[in-house]
Amino acid sequence: MFKVLLSRLGQAALVMLVVSAVSFVMFRYVGDPVATMSRENASVEEKAELRRSLGLDQPLAVQYGRFLTRTLSGDLGISYRNQRPVTALIAERLPATLELVIVATILSLALGIPLGVLCALKPDGIAARLVQAVSLVGISTPTFVTGIVLILVFAVSLGWLPSFGRGQVVDLGWWSTGFLTVSGLKSLILPGITLALYQLTLIMRLVRAEMIDVLSSDYIRFAKARGLPTRYIHFRLALRNALMPVITVTGLQIGSLIAFAIVTETVFQWPGMGLLFIQAVSFVDIPVMAAYLLFVGLLFVLINTVVDILYAVVDPRLRARSA
Amino acid sequence: MNAHSIPVLAIDSLRVEYPLANGSVFTAVENASLVIRPGEIHALVGESGAGKTTIGNTVMGLLEKPGRIAAGTIQIDGKRFDAAKGSAAGIVLGRDVGAIFQDPMTSLNPLFTIEDQLMEAMRFHLKLDKAAARSRALELLESVGIPEPRRRLKAYPHQLSGGQRQRVVIAAALSCNPKLVVADEPTTALDVSVQSQILKLLRDLADSRGIGILLVTHNMGVVAQIADRVTIMHRGKVVETGTTQEVLRHPKAPYARALIGAVPRVDRRLDRFPVLGDEGKGRAEEARAELREKAERSEDVADEAPILSVENLCVDYTTSGWLPGSAGHRFRAVDGVSFSVRSGEVFGLVGESGCGKTTIANVVSGLVRPTAGRVLYRGRSIAGEGATHRIGPLRQAIQMIFQDPYSSLNSRMRIGSILSEPILFYRLADSRAEAESDVARLIEAVGLEADAAQRFPHAFSGGQRQRLSIARALGARPKLIVCDEPTSSLDVSVQAQILNLLKDLRDATGLTLLLISHDLAVVRQMCDRVAVMRQGQIVEQADSETLFDKPQHPYTQELLSLVPTLDRIRGETQAA
Structure with missing residues (x-):
């Protein structure tokens, strides 16, 4: 186990090195920050001065070395656009995205697992057929369409819920939360649903397929032959086996939700990481883009490692194999 | 036991039916009766x-839908089984x-x-x-x-x-x-x-x-x-x-x-397995003769040297350890095994699960690399020390038949494509048309109809699939076929047919077989020589008649004594 963990960490370090190289190359070759930042009619001297102050006149290797040392010490540079440290920008935006993702994940697990079980247990029932049909729509409709439709119905026509922003937030020092105010909670509902929808259908379909598989296995037949109650067999025995792959998928999905909540955040003007990234792209704000890249890479590496460990916790066979 | 006690199970003229999608009914059990006393x-x-x-x-109440009890009664411990509910009142499953x-x-x-x-x-x-x-x-x-x-x-x-x-x-x-x-x-x-x-x-x-x-x-x-x-x-x-x-x-x-x-007998060897009704043999024999003819055109000179020799073969499986740098657990699956197989014979490897017999099969067919020792095919090393990289043509000479005919045929490919794959890969046919006629011949040689080529594996029963696996192995025109438990997932009568088929093919095409099995009776019926394995080593190796009649090693004797046979019937041993 320890050895497995160590090798995972080694792999993680390697992945992060590659990601940092890519994000550095972005610095160097994507667009010219000087051109974007300086006035339209700036003189050549002015531009050269700016270039020097940004450190862009140094040799490549020196720049990469500086980049690495700075990154490791937690300094991700200064946003070209906002003229503020990127770390501070991310720290400011991260709570918004994380809260949205937490809501979406809980929503998709809380609905996806029971619905998946329902579809597996009564595959020919009306409810299961309906859920299946609706889920097909859910999985094939693009996020921005769902988001806009939800805004149209619940914010514009019915006026029940706000259509954009986080509402009122409470500052807890380094974390600003929308969970503590009514308007904050109300603002979470629509973007939460929009973001959860795809994941929900995915989890539902996965649970359904796994559950059907597990229910036809010998050990479930053996449990039936021992006369155990049906509910016990379905929910205590079979569901646990069926949830194994859900762990992996949920882990990976949390990663991509955080990293790519961009569309949802744009539709709802959610002040999160995605919106930060979109703005960075349109202004060629390379330090922000590079930091974002690093952040997403780190996130996926972390989540994958956690998933691996979780797997060993749930499945005793893996514990033995790595021991 | 007291004949007057209530039977624990009494089934009387039971009929179980499965309604089919097209409206007709499949009767799975008809008019079955039996009584079991405590x-x-x-x-x-x-x-x-x-x-x-x-x-x-x-009886267990696990009849799968849409199956239903159409007639008859089941009583468990004197209590009547309710066909509609699928259980008996007062009887709890489990x-x-x-x-x-x-x-x-x-x-x-x-x-x-x-x-x-x-x-x-x-x-x-x-x-x-x-x-x-x-x-x-x-x-x-x-x-x-x-x-x-x-x-x-x-x-x-x-x-x-x-x-x-x-x-x-x-x-x-x-x-x-x-x-x-x-x-x-x-x-x-x-x-x-x-x-x-x-x-x-x-x-x-x-x-x-x-x-x-x-x-x-x-x-x-x-x-x-x-x-x-x-x-x-x-x-x-x-x-x-x-x-x-x-x-x-x-x-x-x-x-x-x-x-x-x-039922294969462990006590004496028969020429063929008695089977229920022999299949149309004429065409199959013709096809086999044609196969032989084709094979001989490409035949290299058969010499007296053993076709396959395994010398001091060792195979280790290692698992990684807990801490980095620790050696981990090493398991020696095959431990210094040597034997040789003569051209044209059937050589048997017997042993219980985990004894290393399948590992040897995998080494011979090139799926596993040996840790030490080597395997020679006609005097040339094909695995282990001295093995060259250019062993493609040698691979062709050794083919394999696997245990499970359900997973060893690709269910997405037609039989024709599955069988023509080795023929085309080894360029044994000059054209696609020739390959197709070869495939037809192969299918006939294993006793099936040539139109099987158009169908997918799921259209065939386990026994038929195993025939097709054999046909695929034959397609590469091998000299040696490694059969890893070729019949252990089949019914006795089908097993008898498959084993007869292997015998016939051996006689018709001069094949050599390395037969791996845990079933001593099958080995006795099929093999000329046998090696008994235990924990990675060969404990006894002899002509099959000698081995079965006068086993020398205590382990062989023990194995033989444990095989349930028809000669030791319970009522009789009690009477004796």
């Missing part, structure tokens, strides 16, 4: 599709009826401990509290003979061997003192030595606790060893029933005679 083991025998498992499932399934590897849930799985039924049916259930679970494990039961309670299924798992399954079946146990092929997945222990255990349980056991099996040897009465089924109908002695010694129905005749 302490009696009643064997239900037949080939796959005979309806024996359907009867077992019906409490009064216990179940033992075929494969102990899959009948326990891998995510729960042995303790969890033993205790749950007791807690639901007997309303025991946790402590009481746990102490009873411990008693049960002791009574089924599991070593260190206290420690095993906390174990997960994967930490136990197959035999131990089957004991746990039996303990679970017994946990609520059932009157009747339905055992569906309880020893089919186990080695002979474990099988004999489990059978003894079942017999003891019937004798000491007065449990009635419905034993569903296809193995006549098992029946002979422990059953009191036998019912033979064929295509849903009971063809013969009676005491074990009557039925096995003097079968009356022609099917029963044929079935008993098809």
